[in-house]
Each structure stands twice: as structure tokens, then as C-alpha cells.
Amino acid sequence: MATILIDKLLQAAIKQGASDIHITVGQPPVFRLHGRMRQLDTKSLEPDDTVSLMKSITPERCQRELQESGGSDFGFAFSDLARFRVSIFRQRGNISMVLRQIPNDMLTPEQLGLPAKVLELCHRPRGMFLVTGPTGSGKSTTLASVINHLNETIDHHIITIEDPIEFYHYHKKSTVNQREIGVDVPSFSEAIRRALRQDPDVILVGEMRDLETIEAAISAAETGHVVFGTLHTNSAAGTVDRIIDVFPSGQQDQIRTQLGSALLGVLAQTLCPKIGGGRCAAYELLNVTSGISNLIRENKTFRIPSMIQTGSKHGMILMDDSLFNHWRADRITMEDALAKAQNPNDLAKRIADARRGNVDDQEGAA
Known part of the structure; x- marks a missing residue:
């Protein structure tokens, strides 16, 4: 049962382009898509479900490490579609897992x-x-x-x-x-x-x-x-x-x-x-x-x-210049730029100036 379920989950994650899969007791599996967490429309996982999911992919040595020190990390290949980096751990006495997808195609x-x-x-x-x-x-x-x-x-x-x-x-x-x-x-x-x-x-x-x-x-x-x-x-x-x-x-x-x-x-x-x-x-x-x-x-x-x-x-x-350039090229929103900025106040002022059309020459040159 668990192998079928994990295969389905991994296939869905690859198809949808999820960066991570979160498996924990008390809720359905959750995908992280474009940075946001999305619950799947399936049943909530019971303690037995997470244990059998964990056992279906975890090598023996990592299961031992989980028993001894409460957690373990390993990588595994899912057919030739993708690799996953897996972190298994205990929380409230139950087993949880997070699987990070590592695409097979390397970007240039x-x-x-x-x-x-x-x-x-x-x-x-x-x-x-x-x-x-x-x-x-x-x-x-x-x-x-x-x-x-x-x-x-x-x-x-x-x-x-x-x-x-x-x-x-x-x-x-x-x-x-x-x-x-x-x-x-x-x-x-x-x-x-x-x-x-x-x-x-x-x-x-x-x-x-x-x-x-x-x-x-x-x-x-x-x-x-x-x-x-x-x-x-x-x-x-x-x-x-x-x-x-x-x-x-x-x-x-x-x-x-x-x-x-x-x-x-x-x-x-x-x-x-x-x-x-x-x-x-x-x-x-x-x-x-x-x-x-x-x-x-x-x-x-x-x-x-x-x-x-x-x-x-x-x-x-500088990071803030890079964020400013992304904002100016309409790749990211102002809110996201400010959330990642080193000096949000300075960047907010610059974006406000740019919106009013006062971009100074040095920024133009950069």
C-alpha cells in the first residue's frame, strides 16, 4: 500500500513542479509549490501511514539512525524522473518526513x-x-x-x-x-x-x-x-x-x-x-x-x-540592487522585493522614487 502511495505522491510532485513534500500525522500530504504550502485533497495521515511511507523509501542504516538519534537524512532516485533529498524525524513521538525534489536536468x-x-x-x-x-x-x-x-x-x-x-x-x-x-x-x-x-x-x-x-x-x-x-x-x-x-x-x-x-x-x-x-x-x-x-x-x-x-x-x-532590477523588469512584486531586502526602507524609497520617475543616473548605469 505505502509503495503505491509514495509512488503516486512523487509522480504528482514531479508533474506539478513541487519543490518539497511534507508528510506528517494529522493532515494530508502537503506540497510546496512556488514557495507556498498546498494541502492535497486526500485523507489525513495516521501514525501508521507515516511509518509505512517512511519504511517504503528509507535505507536500513537511516532507519537505525532515526531510532538512535531521532532523525536522519538521505538521498534517493525515483526511477529516472528525479532525485529526492529526504529528511525523516520524530515529532510528538510520531514519524514525519520532508522530501526535497532535486530535478534531473541541471540548469545552465x-x-x-x-x-x-x-x-x-x-x-x-x-x-x-x-x-x-x-x-x-x-x-x-x-x-x-x-x-x-x-x-x-x-x-x-x-x-x-x-x-x-x-x-x-x-x-x-x-x-x-x-x-x-x-x-x-x-x-x-x-x-x-x-x-x-x-x-x-x-x-x-x-x-x-x-x-x-x-x-x-x-x-x-x-x-x-x-x-x-x-x-x-x-x-x-x-x-x-x-x-x-x-x-x-x-x-x-x-x-x-x-x-x-x-x-x-x-x-x-x-x-x-x-x-x-x-x-x-x-x-x-x-x-x-x-x-x-x-x-x-x-x-x-x-x-x-x-x-x-x-x-x-x-x-x-548588492542584493537590494538585484531586487530593484527584478522589480523594475516586472519579474517580482514590490512586496516580495521588500520582504527579501537587506535594507527594506531604503529599497522602498528607491521604488517610490522610480515610480515617480526620479531614477538617478548611477542606478541607470547599474
């Missing part, structure tokens, strides 16, 4: 609307490039697209370290090895240290969660590899501060120096509901020029936003 950087400068930075021979943003802002999709682009254009050895593996990459021009935490290797930091002996050109670190992982990633970037990573920060300047704050105060000066020389750039992103359906991404791009390197080393990160604002000739853009 152009389809994602990535700033052109991103690909240029990713072709550098060494250094660290970070993609940041809240959960569900499309970080994995962006990195998969960049890795796929490198895979199609350069003969590299690419190692990805993920928890769980999301997009599957096949060998094209590059050789791609994908290691899953908990299956192939115990931890991110261990995997990065091992990777250095595996002759990589590019290392993708799925999540930079702790001091050991961040430290290992920075030293990999310093020793002549390109390292891609993700963090849950909302702005480019905030990302630099977050990394430094992870370290004890005695080490922070040294990390500033290392980061100043190792960091290539930070792409912060967020997804907005698009007028007429679908979603589009707004980006903030920090390109680490020698001037920005100095700011990081001298602990003057508070000056980074104004450097981004004046750095458009280096391909940089």
Missing part, C-alpha cells in the same frame, strides 16, 4: 541568471568561492550548475563532499568523484583532508558547518585547489564575519589574513516568487579584489557593502 548558469563574473571567478586556478543564503534559496542548484559547467569545459578532477549527495554528476571532460557523509566518509573535515591526497583540482564542500571543516577548506584553497562551499548567511559581508567568528579570538587575526588571500568571491542568493508563477533568484556578488582583501585582513568588513556598491566594474552587485 545562464538559465539561473547567474552574474557573468561568477564563471570567471570559478575558472581561477585556486581559492575559495562561497554560495550563501537561507535554506531553500537554491544554493545546491547554483553549485551543481557551476560544477556541471566546469565538467563540460575543463579536464579537471572534481571531488564533491555532500550530505547527502544531491545532483548526480557524470564524467564528461572532467572526472567527478562524489563522496557522501555517513556512507563513504565519516565527516566533512575528514573528507577534505583525504581529498588533498587524491589529486583534485576542484573540491566542493556541501556545507561548511564547523571550525574543522572551515579550517580544512581554507587550507585546501591556499594550497592550490579551487574550493566551493555553502553557508547559511544572507549577505556577502555577513559571510566573511561568520567564518571569522567561528574561530577562537586568538586565531582570528591569522584567519583574516588567510581568508583575505584565499577567498575568490561570495555569491549570496535568495529566491522570490515570480509574477505569473515560478521563482527567480536575486543575487549579491562580492568579488574579492585586492582592496577587499585588505579590508578583510584589517578587520574592516563593515566597509564591504559600500565597496560592492561601487564595484560594478568588477562585476559586483
